[in-house]
Amino acid sequence: xxxxxxxxxxxxxxxxxxxxxxxxxxxxxxxxxxxxxxxxxxxxxxxxxxxxxxxxxxxxxxxxxxxxxxxxxxxxxxxxxxxxxxxxxxxxxxxxxxxxxxxxxxxxxxxxxxxxxxxxxxxxxxxxxxxxxxxxxxxxxxxxxxxxxxxxxxxxxxxxxxxxxxxxxxxxxxxxxxxxxxxxxxxxxxxxxxxxxxxxxxxxxxxxxxxxxxxxxxxxxxxxxxxxxxxxxxxxxxxxxxxxxxxxxxxxxxxxxxxxxxxxxxxxxxxxxxxxxxxxxxxxxxxxxxxxxxxxxxxxxxxxxxxxxxxxxxxxxxxxxxxxxxxxxxxxxxxxxxxxxxxxxxxxxxxxxxxxxxxxxxxxxxxxxxxxxxxxxxxxxxxxxxxxxxxxxxxxxxxxxxxxxxxxxxxxxxxxxxxxxxx
Numbered sequence: 248x249x250x251x252x253x254x255x256x257x258x259x260x261x262x263x264x265x266x267x268x269x270x271x272x273x274x275x276x277x278x279x280x281x282x283x284x285x286x287x288x289x290x291x292x293x294x295x296x297x298x299x300x301x302x303x304x305x306x307x308x309x310x311x312x313x314x315x316x317x318x319x320x321x322x323x324x325x326x327x328x329x330x331x332x333x334x335x336x337x338x339x340x341x342x343x344x345x346x347x348x349x350x351x352x353x354x355x356x357x358x359x360x361x362x363x364x365x366x367x368x369x370x371x372x373x374x375x376x377x378x379x380x381x382x383x384x385x386x387x388x389x390x391x392x393x394x395x396x397x398x399x400x401x402x403x404x405x406x407x408x409x410x411x412x413x414x415x416x417x418x419x420x421x422x423x424x425x426x427x428x429x430x431x432x433x434x435x436x437x438x439x440x441x442x443x444x445x446x447x448x449x450x451x452x453x454x455x456x457x458x459x460x461x462x463x464x465x466x467x468x469x470x471x472x473x474x475x476x477x478x479x480x481x482x483x484x485x486x487x488x489x490x491x492x493x494x495x496x497x498x499x500x501x502x503x504x505x506x507x508x509x510x511x512x513x514x515x516x517x518x519x520x521x522x523x524x525x526x527x528x529x530x531x532x533x534x535x536x537x538x539x540x541x542x543x544x545x546x547x548x549x550x551x552x553x554x555x556x557x558x559x560x561x562x563x564x565x566x567x568x569x570x571x572x573x574x575x576x577x578x579x580x581x582x583x584x585x586x587x588x589x590x591x592x593x594x595x596x597x598x599x600x601x602x603x604x605x606x607x608x609x610x611x612x613x614x615x616x617x618x619x620x621x622x623x624x625x626x627x628x629x630x631x632x633x634x635x636x637x638x639x640x641x642x643x644x645x646x647x648x649x650x651x652x653x654x655x656x657x658x659x660x661x662x663x664x665x666x667x668x669x670x
Contacts, residue, residue, distance in 0.1 A: 286437070311328055361392075367388070367389040385402045406557075453512050478530075479533045485506070486504050489522070502515055503516040503538070547567065582602050582605075584602060585619075604627065624644045643657050
């Protein structure tokens with residue numbers, strides 16, 4: 248049973264959130280029926296395929312291993328499926344096919360130090376796999392000579408989760424081919440369990456009562472923010488909740504929770520830390536929101552655009568604190584950080600940042616540069632002008648690029664830019 252034990256060890260070590268494999272998304276008697284939110288399923292497996300090992304959720308880190316056929320030492324083939332919290336850093340490395348990130352998920356130290364690691368291939372997944380899943384996918388192929396095993400690993404980057412599906416078989420098993428593995432992966436499907444979109448573990452236990460956040464009957468120390476009354480949509484309150492000293496809120500329940508007017512729980516956006524959420528700015532019709540993420544003391548922030556129904560991440564832009572503003576239901580403007588300048592003094596200041604005024608159109612899914620920074624000019628977005636048809640922009644300029652380190656040499660003027668046509 249060496250292949251099964253290998254999988255169990257792999258998933259137990261790296262599980263940071265729940266794992267799942269099943270054949271019926273909403274069947275109450277399915278092994279993963281207790282799991283809520285986005286999960287992954289497989290279809291079209293051999294008739295003798297069985298769940299070899301899994302967790303029933305008691306340890307809060309479920310994992311599933313499926314197997315079929317008879318090999319020389321255990322099942323001929325195994326399929327393990329897992330889900331991890333999304334990480335922007337890991338997601339970027341996967342998209343860039345950076346092999347260093349794989350150390351966190353596959354292989355032992357002995358493997359990475361041996362000759363097998365040099366034969367590992369890391370590519371974007373074939374179209375027949377990625378097209379059906381509608382998310383970026385990468386595929387890894389490698390072998391472990393000492394164990395006589397071959398592996399095929401698929402990474403699927405959704406928001407807010409990273410899924411991992413791994414197939415293992417005996418290298419000498421000539422009946423199982425690369426095309427067989429790809430067919431299994433192509434049959435994977437992302438589904439919503441129990442109809443709760445982007446919900447977290449036990450997310451329905453959270454509610455609001457008299458303006459305070461509760462988990463079941465227990466009060467949770469967290470700030471509750473009210474959505475401005477002029478904003479439309481079902482979300483009326485939100486709260487960034489993190490694991491606290493009392494242990495009431497667990498790490499995998501850390502993130503932002505959204506609530507209706509009556510205090511009922513609506514949706515959950517997982518985060519690694521509640522402090523990641525500095526503010527949330529809804530579009531006028533409530534169909535999108537910008538999450539301002541970053542340190543509570545730094546001026547540079549990351550603005551992340553989300554769809555509140557699916558919690559799908561649309562775009563991520565580095566900008567200055569408090570600079571983003573919705574100008575209509577589908578567009579927002581902000582001050583984007585393009586780069587950091589080298590000043591003669593070497594001291595950091597806001598002037599050392601290379602800044603451009605930009606606008607994002609959610610309908611066209613297009614980022615428009617309103618005024619782009621140059622070597623001697625910065626542009627700060629000031630929001631809508633009184634006429635409602637133009638945007639106020641502050642222009643900082645210097646005579647020479649080296650002058651950015653001396654505030655007395657910076658000249659500021661206000662200009663207006665006509666708002667481009669929508670769409």
